[in-house]
Amino acid sequence: MTPPGDPAVPSVPVHTLAIAASGARFPVRRIYCVGRNYADHAREMGASGRELPFFFAKPADAAFSVPEGACGDLPYPPATADLHHEVELVVALASGGRNLSPEQAAQTPWGYAIGLDMTRRDLQAAAKKAGRPWETAKAFDFSAPMGPLHPVRAVGALSSGAIELWVNGQLRQSGDLADMIWSVPEAIAYLSTLFELRAGDLLFTGTPAGVGAVQVGDRLEARIERLGMLRLQVV
Numbered sequence: 001m002t003p004p005g006d007p008a009v010p011s012v013p014v015h016t017l018a019i020a021a022s023g024a025r026f027p028v029r030r031i032y033c034v035g036r037n038y039a040d041h042a043r044e045m046g047a048s049g050r051e052l053p054f055f056f057a058k059p060a061d062a063a064f065s066v067p068e069g070a071c072g073d074l075p076y077p078p079a080t081a082d083l084h085h086e087v088e089l090v091v092a093l094a095s096g097g098r099n100l101s102p103e104q105a106a107q108t109p110w111g112y113a114i115g116l117d118m119t120r121r122d123l124q125a126a127a128k129k130a131g132r133p134w135e136t137a138k139a140f141d142f143s144a145p146m147g148p149l150h151p152v153r154a155v156g157a158l159s160s161g162a163i164e165l166w167v168n169g170q171l172r173q174s175g176d177l178a179d180m181i182w183s184v185p186e187a188i189a190y191l192s193t194l195f196e197l198r199a200g201d202l203l204f205t206g207t208p209a210g211v212g213a214v215q216v217g218d219r220l221e222a223r224i225e226r227l228g229m230l231r232l233q234v235v
């Protein structure tokens with residue numbers, strides 16, 4: 001008989017992400033994502049442009065790190081014929097709380113990374129049409145590739161700067177962090193009215209216009225000013 005308190009299956013390790021210029025790892029608790037946070041992308045998805053933010057989530061282990069300077073493998077997921085890229089600023093929290101003001105929320109980030117909110121767009125369209133949840137479209141395995149995290153103490157608080165994505169050398173997405181409808185502190189503050197936030201939580205902060213499909217063999221390069229490059233090949 002298993003002694004009381006022992007795990008019923010082998011222990012699940014805490015999921016961690018790489019930190020730039022450091023051997024330390026960042027433990028991931030939850031992954032939240034903001035929908036439609038750039039007006040030009042909101043318009044391309046059929047919305048008007050200024051609505052309250054809305055959120056969805058990915059499992060912690062959907063995120064994976066691509067080391068600085070390396071080209072990571074991005075597995076093409078099953079059950080889709082329309083896998084889309086969405087380049088996003090990812091904020092990793094050092095602390096959290098409930099009902100934070102934007103000023104309090106501005107103190108919570110530990111660091112930032114480049115991330116891709118990979119999306120099975122065909123499954124998302126079917127879910128929207130049927131009024132069903134988005135998990136199969138957004139929360140699949142390997143749906144959140146990321147570059148290493150850069151601490152706030154190294155790069156400062158990011159509120160502006162270019163955010164770009166190329167596919168096979170062609171620029172597909174180009175925006176500026178300053179174009180977010182809800183700033184990072186505003187999005188964190190609003191999210192904290194819905195969930196108690198804690199250290200280890202990640203927030204994907206939305207994508208600028210230009211989302212589109214990728215195929216096996218495509219090379220993706222994402223850049224955010226001050227955060228370097230994220231390189232992937234779809235396999």
Ligand code: MN
Nearest residue numbers: 086117206207
């Ligand atoms: Mn997104």
